[in-house]
Each structure stands twice: as structure tokens, then as C-alpha cells.
Amino acid sequence: MYKLISATPSPYARKVRIALLEKGIPFELQTEVPWHGTTATPAYNPLEKLPVLVLPDGTGVYESRFILEWLEVKHPEPRLLPDTPEEILAARQIEVIADGICDAVVLLFFERMRAAPSAEWMARQRRKVEGGMRALAERVGEGFLVGGRFGLADIAAGTVLRYLSVRFAEYDWPAAHPALAAMSARLELRPSFAATVPVPQNITEKIV
Numbered sequence: 001m002y003k004l005i006s007a008t009p010s011p012y013a014r015k016v017r018i019a020l021l022e023k024g025i026p027f028e029l030q031t032e033v034p035w036h037g038t039t040a041t042p043a044y045n046p047l048e049k050l051p052v053l054v055l056p057d058g059t060g061v062y063e064s065r066f067i068l069e070w071l072e073v074k075h076p077e078p079r080l081l082p083d084t085p086e087e088i089l090a091a092r093q094i095e096v097i098a099d100g101i102c103d104a105v106v107l108l109f110f111e112r113m114r115a116a117p118s119a120e121w122m123a124r125q126r127r128k129v130e131g132g133m134r135a136l137a138e139r140v141g142e143g144f145l146v147g148g149r150f151g152l153a154d155i156a157a158g159t160v161l162r163y164l165s166v167r168f169a170e171y172d173w174p175a176a177h178p179a180l181a182a183m184s185a186r187l188e189l190r191p192s193f194a195a196t197v198p199v200p201q202n203i204t205e206k207i208v
């Protein structure tokens, strides 16, 4: 059986958990705090980040985007990529935007932990978050984001939206983007989303 090294707040790990659940692939969930010295992550990923999908032979597959690609190749049904090349590009573009928002939020989160956070750095990251959200808002409609059925774009966008509420609660994105808020609420009703609601972790070691 596969093992997934995951963290409860991680939007990157949540994408993979949702994909595994949607594809009906059994896996053992190993929850860790990736920022603590005790994490097993470095044993499987030279970049020392989770999520890592550990294969039965002990090989680690890492980087959430690559894990999703790997799963799509090894477990093609049900497909999470859309059908046409144009739709696949549209879905991947949404994934790029969503991951970029997450990356900026992570940078903001740790900058805030510093004794003297840089206002310039925080403003730069906040611009990326707000710009990414505007780009997502341009792509949202009444139903699924791409191709008329649930897939990669919904996983990527849905996970970043809920993550913002966990890690960047002072940013009232639902007020700024009501159509994204409606989409998030719809997605969170899916069993794969309901089973993976992000929960903050207590980081006790010094990180920055």
C-alpha cells in the first residue's frame, strides 16, 4: 500500500489526499510537522518537503504537482485531467496560480514569525496572493472550473481557498470574491474535501 507523508494544514498535501480519495486509491496517512527535526521527509525527499508519496518499495515520489501527474499516469481512472489539450492547459494554468498563492502565503506566514518582519516583503507576497485570487476569480463560473467535470483545477483552487482561511484569516477573500467563496462552499461538500479539512499545527521548533 502507498503511504502519504502529510501535514494537516498543508494545501499541497491536501491536493494529493483529495486526488487519492477521488481515485479510490487506498493509502496510509502519516501525519507529520514538516518543520520539526523529527519529520521523516528528508529520508524520502532531498528537498525536505511534504507531501511525499512513499511507494511499497520505499521510493518517495515528491512535489505535489508531480505526485498528481504520477497518479494520473499510474491510476488513470477516474481522470482528473480534462479531455482536450486546451482544457488540460487551462487546468494546469489554474494549478500554477493556486500553487503560487500557497507559496506566497507560506512566505508571509514565516515572515510574520521574524522578530522584525519586512513590510516590503510582506507587501510583495500579499500582492501575489491578491493577484492570484483575481486570476482565479476570472476563471470561476457556476460549475466546475474546466471541462464540465470535477478535476485537477477544482482540487488546486479549492485547496488554496480553504487554506487562505486557515493561514491568512485577516484577508477577507470571500468578501472580495463571492463567486470563489460560493465555489469553495460547493467543493467543501464533496466527501474528499470534507475528509481533509485543513487544521493548523503547532510549530514548536525555531524555523526562521
Ligand SMILES: N[C@@H](CCC(=O)N[C@@H](CS)C(=O)NCC(=O)O)C(=O)O
Pocket (backbone or CB within 6 Å): 007, 009, 010, 011, 012, 013, 034, 035, 048, 049, 050, 051, 062, 063, 064, 065, 099, 106
Ligand atoms: N512545491 C511543493 C511545496 C511543498 C511544501 O512547501 N511543503 C511544506 C509543508 S506545507 C514543507 O514540507 N515545508 C518544509 C520545508 O520547506 O522545509 C509541493 O507542491 O509539494
